[in-house]
Amino acid sequence: MPIKVNMFSSASKVKGQGVGSAYEELIRLLKTHFPKQIDVSINKFTKADISHYHTIDPNFYLSTFSKKRGIKVGYVHFLPETIEGSLNIPQPFRSIFYKYIISFYKRMDHIVVVNPTFIDKLVAYGISRDIITYIPNFVRKNEFYRFTEANRDAVRERLEVNNRFTVLGIGQVQERKGVKDFIKLAENNPDKYFIWAGGFSFGRLTDGYADLKQVVDNPPRNLKFTGIVDRNALVEYYNAADLFLLPSYNELFPMSVLEAFSCGVPVMLRDLELYHSIIKGYYIPTQDYEDMNTQLKLVSEDKERLNKFKQLSDEASEEYSEDHLADIWLDFYSSLTK
Incomplete structure (x- = not known):
């Protein structure tokens, strides 16, 4: 039986950001390399072995309370401190949003970081080191390659x-x-x-x-x-x-x-x-x-x-x-x- 992985993401809705690129690359990789080993679905609120969250949408947060989600995996592409200099969010909404980010990550059974320096920072926010795994981003050679x-x-x-x-x-x-x-x-x-x-x-x-x-x-x-x-x-x-x-x-x-x-x-x-x-x-x-x-x-x-x-x-x-x-x-x- 293939592993049923449900991907949750809205990253592709906003063009020109790396989170969307990383998400799309992973989907292609799984479907290309493991069509029989992994059954990928996208934004389906159905029963799954693993629910992999790429973005922190409120409706995704609410879905984490369902037992149908299986093992919940959070993909950490940013922390509150990395948003500084990106979005101009006035107080008190900024503080509320930053607390929400960490609350979302704490709903996960496992965390994947794209940079190992994030591990200590997540631990400082109260997330167990034992549930954090580092897996780097990647790109496809047939899409990004050197021209003649x-x-x-x-x-x-x-x-x-x-x-x-x-x-x-x-x-x-x-x-x-x-x-x-x-x-x-x-x-x-x-x-x-x-x-x-x-x-x-x-x-x-x-x-x-x-x-x-x-x-x-x-x-x-x-x-x-x-x-x-x-x-x-x-x-x-x-x-x-x-x-x-x-x-x-x-x-x-x-x-x-x-x-x-x-x-x-x-x-x-x-x-x-x-x-x-x-x-x-x-x-x-x-x-x-x-x-x-x-x-x-x-x-x-x-x-x-x-x-x-x-x-x-x-x-x-x-x-x-x-x-x-x-x-x-x-x-x-x-x-x-x-």
Whole structure:
């Protein structure tokens, strides 16, 4: 008998966010690799061996009180502190929402985190370490891959990159993502071309919306804001880029970094501590805007250094590939039902 897993998620309703990408990747993985071992249903309030919650919707919270749910698994993509700089929620609603997040996680029988640094933080909120498992995100090589030189040249021409050194950022346009540093880099490096693929997924609720909207509507001549891009079109932007830069102040395990690795693009990041346990050594670390600006100039002028980080991206993509993670997920679900 297959393991019946009911997925609960509304992540796909809001485009341009990593939670939805991670959720969709997992669904595809299970259906592709284990059609006989795992029976996946989506948002069905029917009896299941395992109910896997990807988002914290109130109706999902209420469903956890039913015995039909089987073993309840919570997928932790964020904590209260990681929402700071993303959404502008006034008090007292912010405190109420943060308490609700932790209450939801405490309703779970088991927790999956995408970054091991979250384990201690969840324990500090009163969740037992024994029920927390770390399973990283992943991407598919047949969706995010390196183009041939001819195809890359064609994409660069179509995106009007021309012969300029091109820096790509991907994600929601918000304070937490460090978009203001990305804008400043464009302003101070007029010889390079900058693309930010992403938009205001949460509209005016986005932290820093007013200031950022002004720049998005009137960017520097060498900076393009694409708005929200369908995920199946992102592979072209990765391949058009010479460097992927994510200047975020706070992240978990960003899908965009894995996608860049998978496309063989050198990666530069603000050197957050939470990256150290998962991808340290695979990216160019920077501390602040000045460091980003210095490293950008160095890497754009040193082809050997650029090629070194292309190779490191290739190595990282193998570690976080679909095939590598497939067996981990099967073992995890199997262990719960035993």
